[in-house]
Amino acid sequence: MEPLTWFGAYAGFFGTFLAAFATLAVLTGLCAMLLSLTGSSTRGSFSLFNGIAVVTLLLVSVGYIYNALSPTLSGGMELAVLGKILIGLIALGVFAAMLSLFMNNFFDDPAATMGFLFGLSLKLIGLTIAAWLGYTLLFAGAGFREQLAAMDPSTVPTGEDLAQQQRIATMQGRGILASIFMRFMPVWIALVVLFTASIVYKRKLGLYGKLFDNTIGIFGFGLVMFWVFTAAFNGFFDMIATHGPLEQLSGMKNKGPGTPLRDLSDGAYPFYLLGGDNLARDVFSRMVTGSVIVIMIAPLATLFAFMVGITLGLPAGYFSGPALRKGSLGMIGTAVIFTLATVAAGLGGGVSNFLMLGIILAVLFVLMFRASLDTVLSFLANLILAFPVILLFYLLVTPEIVETGLPQFMAVVLFIFPIVFAGVLISSRFQTDPAKNRFWLLVVLIPMAILYIVTISAPDSQINILGPLDFFNPAPGVLVVFVSVVFVNSPTVFRIVRGLALDIHSRDYVAAAQTRGEGPWYIMLWEILPNARGPLIVDFCLRIGYTTILLGTLGFFGLGLPPESPDWGSTINEGRKLLSIYAHPALPPAIALLSLVLGLNLLADGLREESLKD
Numbered sequence: 001m002e003p004l005t006w007f008g009a010y011a012g013f014f015g016t017f018l019a020a021f022a023t024l025a026v027l028t029g030l031c032a033m034l035l036s037l038t039g040s041s042t043r044g045s046f047s048l049f050n051g052i053a054v055v056t057l058l059l060v061s062v063g064y065i066y067n068a069l070s071p072t073l074s075g076g077m078e079l080a081v082l083g084k085i086l087i088g089l090i091a092l093g094v095f096a097a098m099l100s101l102f103m104n105n106f107f108d109d110p111a112a113t114m115g116f117l118f119g120l121s122l123k124l125i126g127l128t129i130a131a132w133l134g135y136t137l138l139f140a141g142a143g144f145r146e147q148l149a150a151m152d153p154s155t156v157p158t159g160e161d162l163a164q165q166q167r168i169a170t171m172q173g174r175g176i177l178a179s180i181f182m183r184f185m186p187v188w189i190a191l192v193v194l195f196t197a198s199i200v201y202k203r204k205l206g207l208y209g210k211l212f213d214n215t216i217g218i219f220g221f222g223l224v225m226f227w228v229f230t231a232a233f234n235g236f237f238d239m240i241a242t243h244g245p246l247e248q249l250s251g252m253k254n255k256g257p258g259t260p261l262r263d264l265s266d267g268a269y270p271f272y273l274l275g276g277d278n279l280a281r282d283v284f285s286r287m288v289t290g291s292v293i294v295i296m297i298a299p300l301a302t303l304f305a306f307m308v309g310i311t312l313g314l315p316a317g318y319f320s321g322p323a324l325r326k327g328s329l330g331m332i333g334t335a336v337i338f339t340l341a342t343v344a345a346g347l348g349g350g351v352s353n354f355l356m357l358g359i360i361l362a363v364l365f366v367l368m369f370r371a372s373l374d375t376v377l378s379f380l381a382n383l384i385l386a387f388p389v390i391l392l393f394y395l396l397v398t399p400e401i402v403e404t405g406l407p408q409f410m411a412v413v414l415f416i417f418p419i420v421f422a423g424v425l426i427s428s429r430f431q432t433d434p435a436k437n438r439f440w441l442l443v444v445l446i447p448m449a450i451l452y453i454v455t456i457s458a459p460d461s462q463i464n465i466l467g468p469l470d471f472f473n474p475a476p477g478v479l480v481v482f483v484s485v486v487f488v489n490s491p492t493v494f495r496i497v498r499g500l501a502l503d504i505h506s507r508d509y510v511a512a513a514q515t516r517g518e519g520p521w522y523i524m525l526w527e528i529l530p531n532a533r534g535p536l537i538v539d540f541c542l543r544i545g546y547t548t549i550l551l552g553t554l555g556f557f558g559l560g561l562p563p564e565s566p567d568w569g570s571t572i573n574e575g576r577k578l579l580s581i582y583a584h585p586a587l588p589p590a591i592a593l594l595s596l597v598l599g600l601n602l603l604a605d606g607l608r609e610e611s612l613k614d
Contacts, residue, residue, distance in 0.1 A: 004258030004271055007175040020128055028121040168260075168270050176258045180273055180284070186239050187229040194225060207537070210610040217606015223599025227592070231295035234288050241285040242269035245566040252276035254582045277571075277585040278578060286566040287588045293567040294596065297478065298547040301485035302540060308417045308486065309493025311424075314524040316374040316494070317501025324368040338365055341413060374498065381491035389488055390553065396484040397477075397559045407480045408463045411456050414486050419448050428522040455479075477561040481554060485547055496539055500532040507531075534611030538604045545600035552593050568593045 171179050181188075195212075202209030211217040234240040243249075251262040255276040261268065274284040324331045338361040368376050384392075395401060396410075422444050430437035457465040458479075504510065505528065513523045555561060555569020563570065568589040575586025 002172060003256075003260055004172060004176045004179065004273070006177055006258070021125065021132075024121060024125045024128060028125060171271060176273055179271070183240050183242065183273070183284075184230065186233045186237075187226060190229045190233075191222065191225060195222070207533075207607070207610060210613070211603075211606055214606040214609055216602050217610065220599045220602025220604070220606055223595055224603055227291050227596050227599075228295055230288060231292045235292040235296070241282075241288045242271075242273065243282040243285045245286045245289040246281065246564060247285075248280045249276075250280070252280040252282075254278055254578065254585075255280075256582075257584055274588050275582075275584040277574060278582075279574075283571075283575075283585050283588055286571055287568070287592055289566040290568045290571060290589060291592065291596075293478075293561070293565065294548055294551060294593075297482055297485065297551060298544050301482050302489060302544045302547050304414065304418060304482075304486045305489035305493050305543070306536070306540060307421045308414060308490040309497050310529065311417050311421045312377055312490075313494040313497025314501050314528065315520075316377045317498040318505055318520060318524050318528070319373050322369055322372065324365075326369070334365065334368065337413065338362075341409070377494065378498070381494050384487070384491045389550070392488055393484055393550065393554060394557075394559060396487070397480050397554065402480055405463065407483045408456060408458070410487060411479060411483045412463070414483060414490070415452055415455060419445060419452060422448060424521050425525055428519060428525050431519065431522065477565070481551065481561060485550065488550075489543060489547065493539070493543070496535065497532070500535060501528055504528045504531055534608070537611065538608045541600050541604035541607060545597045545604075548593065548597055548600070 174182065198205065198209065199212050202212045211221060230240060249261060249263075252259065252272055253276055255272060257273060257275045259272050259275060260270055261272070272282050272284070274282075274287070277283055277286070324334060342358040342361055364376070387395075396407065401407070423441060426440045426444060427437060430440060453465060457463055501524070509531075510523060510527055513527050518527075551567065552569035552572065555565065555567045555571075556573040558570070558573065561567055561570060571589040572586050572593070575582075575589070579586055
């Protein structure tokens with residue numbers, strides 16, 4: 001069986017498309033340079049330089065890609081040719097400068113003429129790309145016909161062998177890129193449906209709908225949702241990955257992209273689309289499965305961190321006076337939490353930890369009757385932020401720390417905040433309607449409490465509350481990494497929410513709510529928090545990106561998740577060991593990580609621009 005090529009049977013068409021695209025790009029760059037030189041000379045010089053640089057970078061990049069893929073195409077682009085292109089572009093810039101002088105002398109409005117030609121060339125580039133995509137889509141469904149037509153009729157198989165041969169011929173006709181495109185077909189369909197519905201109803205969708213008026217935001221949102229849908233379809237329906245992430249096949253160690261399987265079983269995918277790694281596992285499948293881990297941990301951990309930061313940051317910025325008052329509900333709750341934390345430390349680490357933590361929390365408890373809540377919480381947040389992030393992660397996920405049960409005890413404290421947040425949110429909203437208040441508290445808090453108990457409980461650990469009744473246990477290492485991310489991100493979110501609450505606390509609508517007799521938690525959650533949504537939404541998107549990078553860093557250093565985990569950081573770390581010899585195992589997860597973080601940052605930029613317009 002022949003290996004797959006990158007472009008399959010339409011490699012020749014790709015070369016034609018590349019030539020047409022390069023020609024139109026040169027014409028567009030020439031028009032842009034001429035258009036810039038018809039205005040101010042200083043501005044025109046800079047625009048001329050930028051135009052030459054952009055066109056040069058574009059053509060040289062395309063040339064290098066074409067040259068790298070030349071073994072699978074009919075010929076390549078040598079470095080000498082690239083040098084000639086560069087010299088030609090420099091000559092093009094000189095020619096543009098001379099031509100602009102001619103146009104300024106003989107045309108009344110050269111800028112209008114060049115503007116028309118520039119717009120026309122851009123439209124031609126768009127039509128060329130649309131034609132290429134359309135041809136690719138049509139070819140992807142019928143790529144095997146050329147392969148079957150070229151076969152000797154006497155060798156054409158029948159029955160099941162014919163179906164398998166047609167499948168292989170189809171993929172060989174499509175090539176690697178088109179085959180990967182077809183594997184992501186459910187994702188493309190979901191994106192089209194989502195974008196169509198969102199654009200049609202964008203005027204009714206608030207800030208989310210306004211995002212579709214922002215080009216940067218749309219592009220970032222598309223990148224993010226691509227990986228979200230990929231994780232969903234692969235995690236729930238197993239529709240995208242071609243092989244198991246841990247499945248090892250004979251003869252596939254460090255094989256290049258498009259290598260066929262040596263022993264093809266019934267129903268098995270016949271190729272490794274992106275090659276095999278040093279343990280003969282499919283790189284494409286591990287990249288796709290790694291998205292499930294990243295999408296599962298990063299947004300949810302960031303959401304939990306926001307729950308902690310909002311629950312503590314709002315009262316820190318709103319209340320004044322001592323943090324605790326004698327006989328208050330806050331004093332009782334704080335005493336219970338500090339007692340549970342001290343007892344948990346004693347159970348997990350012995351008498352020494354019990355005494356040390358007990359003394360620290362007792363002193364803190366006494367100080368809270370004299371210092372303000374803002375002072376106490378800000379001191380604790382700054383204490384955590386004083387540690388370098390990587391060092392703090394390393395301390396939390398090392399096996400010795402994990403064996404003490406510290407991550408579980410931290411989960412006991414941190415995971416209670418979403419329950420507290422939901423309870424306070426509902427109580428403050430329906431405080432004038434006791435019946436509805438009780439109903440929604442029961443409907444929301446009972447499932448959350450059950451999920452809380454089964455999450456913190458685990459067999460053969462320091463906390464095993466449910467025993468055989470425990471129906472939910474995260475994979476080994478996931479809870480440790482999850483708790484670490486929440487713990488590290490919470491202080492930063494706290495400081496952002498605290499600063500916003502201090503600023504908004506003095507606004508007129510807050511004073512109006514106080515005049516109406518609204519309670520403090522109602523004002524914090526339903527007056528202050530909604531008016532702080534713009535910066536918080538932007539920070540949420542950016543923080544997911546930071547968390548994704550942190551997860552990749554942890555996986556790169558072999559911390560947290562098991563070594564065989566297909567998360568992107570671990571996969572990059574495994575692939576880098578032979579990077580100078582076999583680049584294909586490390587590049588796909590690195591590009592996936594880059595694209596997701598880029599999408600999150602672009603989405604945050606788009607949301608920031610739209611939120612500032614409110």
